[in-house]
Amino acid sequence: MSQVLPGDAPLVHDLIGIGFGPSNVAMAIALSEHNARVGRQEAVTAHFFEQQPKFGWHRGMLIDDATMQVSYLKDLVSLRNPASEYSFLCYLQSKGRLIDFVNAKNLFPLRVEFHDYFEWAAAKVDDMVSYGHEVIAVEPVVRDGVVEYLDVTARSGSEVVVHRARNLVISTGLRPVMPEGVDRTDRVWHNSELLKKVDGLEGTNPSRFVVVGAGQSAAENVAYLHRRFPEAEVCAVFSRYGYSPADDSSFANRIFDPAAVDEYFTAPDDIKQKLMDYHGNTNYSVVDIDLIDDLYRQAYQERVLGTERLRFINVSRVTGVEETQDNVRATVKSLITGEETTLDADVVVYATGYSQADPVGLLGEVGDRCHRDDQGRIRVERDYRVATHPELRCGIYLQGGTEHTHGITSSLLSNTAIRVGEILQSIIDRDLKAAPATAQPLADGIGTAR
Template sequence: MSRVLPGDATPVHDLIGVGFGPSNVAMAIAVGEHNAQAGGQEAISAHFFEQQPRFGWHRGMLIDDATMQVSFLKDLVTLRNPASEFSFLCYLKSRGRLIDFINHKNLFPLRVEFHDYFEWAAAQVEGMVSYGHEVVGVAPVVRDGAVECLEVTVRSGEGLMVQRARNLVIGTGLRPLMPEGVERSGRVWHNSELLAKVDDLEDTSPSRFIVVGAGQSAAENVAYLHRRFPEAEICAVFSRYGY
């Protein structure tokens, strides 16, 4: 339940989350499972704000045959609570895919399927999140020389509003990293933009691509571009001996 500071009618959440990617979806699930067991005064009041209009995780990298780079056991809950109903295995069961996945004999599911798992889990805790809301400021609320809580300013289509919380969890994800001196442009992209940028090239018959990097994502990009544009020259550039 929300707390109210003495002499102040503004409720104070126990926790506010900035962003609602996989990390904060996992946090929301953990809060929900805690509240289901604790109840009453032990319950944690939490809310999350996500600037995207709906859940999305690296959508530009969801190549149809790209696999996860970690085991499915590193899902949203298993390492914290193997008995959770939000595990990837529970997701597979709900989709009627559990037997097929087991028979596939592969511990690394497709990235597209894992994204669907994330969406499935996020939908079950959507009461804790406000989509289309961007956190634009955080400031301390000081009483008698001590920080009592944090004031969080949130912007949405309806304007600005202020929320308060005793704890702030920042889960805004990683920022695209470009080589030093290289700026993103219409012809220079980061891997996270791949699918959208490639769709923009439809019917333009590009003749050459250069993919910089030696990680799994770079290799997946090269293979995808070969398939998508079989007449084009695809160059892989990296400093190592090979992938």
């Protein structure tokens, strides 16, 4: 329900961020650096809400030997501010590993290490975030028919807090996707929960895993389970003939350049689709060639030795899973012959990707003031601001859910540092810090009055 502006109002933030994954951590860092430059009077005040109890990014896939698929230079800050104290190199220096990392001659850190970098960076700006707080409502605050502010309600246990904002930055991440009709259980997993679920198998002796999917995560799951359970058979099921390699060549990687966002945004819709079709193999349903080769070599070696534990069931799909008393039965159908076979397994792992939640799903009636295109997608301006009705003066910015307007980097790390700088500059340029007709108490970055 719309709220008319009361006399006794909450503190006002220039920006409230929903979610505190890597994108909004980068946003908080950009704010911190800006505020340090301009001083308190011109500072942009902000607060973030994160429903997790602490920072975490794909924890279920922090396999010990998995590496990033993006250069360490595409960290939270370096492409925006190469001199930043929040860079991956500064992190390495603080950990005493900078020289060792240089000697390793590797652009792609371990995923575990990059996650630790994210945690290190998030800790430096944790005065701007409330962990363990789930945003449950966003309501418009109206004066003279105009939405001046947005009230953000967050819940932590039995506690409910309300913060008021001139701008929102929504970065709620991706949601695991399971095939229609398939639910996650103790024996049917999504790869996003792999490590946690595997720990639950401690003390058991699984004999077979089935992994469904043909992308990087699927291949990593196959390799990890094969290594972790040396007595178990691991069956990879996918509809392709084999894993397809990711195109990480120099020219193809230009699709991740900041300039490519400008070009994609202004391109006609048919060209946008062609670009996605041309370059989807840089990111979607593809696997690092080194991992492909390792898996093939392992499978061939086992065949030579007569110890086959690694099976690839290609041009096929899993049409159903049924749990029995002792295991889970997967029905696998050949796409060529139509023949069906069953695999009795201890676990079926679906590495079937993620989807972007509706970015305005939290906005309630505020979402009714957001414009959509003829396909029902949210209209987003070049500065990542949602196009809204004129009476909504607040800015609503998206980090994610903008692939249809901004291209393939929408939910990737590649352009994060640049994107948060553009969002911050947009907020400043729109001059939403101008004092309203009835002055409201302002909040600093940690929610105290000034």
